[in-house]
Amino acid sequence: xxxxxxxxxxxxxxxxxxxxxxxxxxxxxxxxxxxxxxxxxxxxxxxxxxxxxxxxxxxxxxxxxxxxxxxxxxxxxxxxxxxxxxxxxxxxxxxxxxxxxxxxxxxxxxxxxxxxx
Amino acid sequence: xxxxxxxxxxxxxxxxxxxxxxxxxxxxxxxxxxxxxxxxxxxxxxxxxxxxxxxxxxxxxxxxxxxxxxxxxxxxxxxxxxxxxxxxxxxxxxxxxxxxxxxxxxxx
Numbered sequence: 001x002x003x004x005x006x007x008x009x010x011x012x013x014x015x016x017x018x019x020x021x022x023x024x025x026x027x028x029x030x031x032x033x034x035x036x037x038x039x040x041x042x043x044x045x046x047x048x049x050x051x052x053x054x055x056x057x058x059x060x061x062x063x064x065x066x067x068x069x070x071x072x073x074x075x076x077x078x079x080x081x082x083x084x085x086x087x088x089x090x091x092x093x094x095x096x097x098x099x100x101x102x103x104x105x106x107x108x109x110x111x112x113x114x115x116x117x
Numbered sequence: 118x119x120x121x122x123x124x125x126x127x128x129x130x131x132x133x134x135x136x137x138x139x140x141x142x143x144x145x146x147x148x149x150x151x152x153x154x155x156x157x158x159x160x161x162x163x164x165x166x167x168x169x170x171x172x173x174x175x176x177x178x179x180x181x182x183x184x185x186x187x188x189x190x191x192x193x194x195x196x197x198x199x200x201x202x203x204x205x206x207x208x209x210x211x212x213x214x215x216x217x218x219x220x221x222x223x224x225x
Contacts, residue, residue, distance in 0.1 A: 035214070045152070045160065045203050047214035059212050062118075101165035103150030103205055103214075109159055 002026040002106045004096050009111030012086055016115070020081040022096030022108055030074040033099035036081045038092035039110075046092075050099070051079060064090075086115045119208035121217035128223045135191040137220045139204035142185065147206045149187040151180060154201045154219075163202075164189060191222070199224045 008020040022034070036049045049070040050059040058070055069082040079096055091114050097104030122140040129135040139149060149167050152160035162171050164180040167187065177192045191198055204217040 044219040045154075045205075045216040047205075047216060050214070061213060095159055101150070101162070101169070101171070102148045102207060103162055103165050104152075104160075105162050105165070105171060107159040107161070 002098065004098065004106055004108035006094060006096055006108040006111040009094065009113045011114045011116065013117055014086060014088055014115055016086050017082070017084045018086065018113060020083065020094055020096075020111060020113075022079045022081075024077045024079070024096075024098070027098075029077040034072060034079040035097045035099055035104060036068075036070060036079075036094060037097050037104065037107075038090075038094045038113075040089075040092040043092075049081065083113070086113075088115050091115045118211050118213065119206070119215050121204055121206065121215055123202075123204060123217040123220045125218070126221045126223065128225055129191075129194045130225045131194055131196060133194055135194050135198070135222055137189040137191075137202050137204075137222065139187040139189070139217050140185055141187075141206065144185055144187050144206065145183045147182075147208075149180065149182050150205045151178075151189045152203045152205065153198075154203065155199075160203060194222075194224055196224050198222060 003025045005023045048061045048064050051070045067085045072079045093110040095110045096108045098106040151164040153163045154160040163178045167182040168180040179190045201219045203219045
C-alpha cells in the first residue's frame with residue numbers, strides 16, 4: 001500500500017536551515033507529482049510547494065518562495081524540501097502529499113519543524 | 118490571491134446531516150476537494166472533483182459545487198466523523214493550491 005514517511009524536522013534558530021525528506025513506497029513514485037503542505041500549531045493547512053514527476057515543473061507559495069527549494073530523486077523514491085532563512089512563522093508540521101485527482105490523495109504522518117531562539 | 122471561506126465550526130447530533138460550506142469567488146468553475154483531519158493525524162481525502170469519493174470513503178460523504186459555494190455533506194453522522202474538514206482548490210491564476218481555513222465538526 002502507499003506509504004509516505006517524512007523526516008528531518010527539528011528545532012532550529014531563526015535564520016537557520018533544515019532539509020526535509022519524504023520517502024515513498026507502495027507505488028511507482030516517478031509517475032506522480034509530489035507536494036509539501038504545512039500546518040502551523042492550531043491552524044489550517046497551507047500548501048507550500050509542488051514538483052512534477054520529472055522535476056521540471058515547480059511551484060512555490062509566496063510565503064516560502066526564494067527561501068525553500070523542492071527537489072526529488074526518482075531513483076531513491078524521495079522528495080526533499082531544503083528550507084533556508086527560517087523564520088519563527090515557519091514553525092509547523094510539514095507533510096508530503098501525493099498529487100492525484102486534482103488534490104492530495106495520500107499524506108505522510110508529518111514532521112515537526114520548530115523555529116525558535 | 119484566491120480565498121476560500123469556511124465556517125469555524127458546525128455541530129450536529131448523531132444520525133443527523135452535517136453540511137459544511139466552502140465559499141469562493143465563482144468556486145463553481147473550479148474543482149473542489151475535501152479532507153478530513155482527526156486530532157494528531159494527517160488529513161485524509163474524502164471528496165475529490167467536487168463529488169467523487171476515493172476508495173474506502175463511506176457513501177455518507179457527498180459533495181456539491183455551484184456558484185460561489187461548495188458543500189460537503191455528511192449523512193447519518195457518527196461519533197467517528199468528529200474532525201476538522203478542509204476544502205481545497207487549484208487557483209490557475211496564481212498557480213497555487215489553496216486551502217480553506219477548516220471547519221471543526223462536533224458531534225453532540
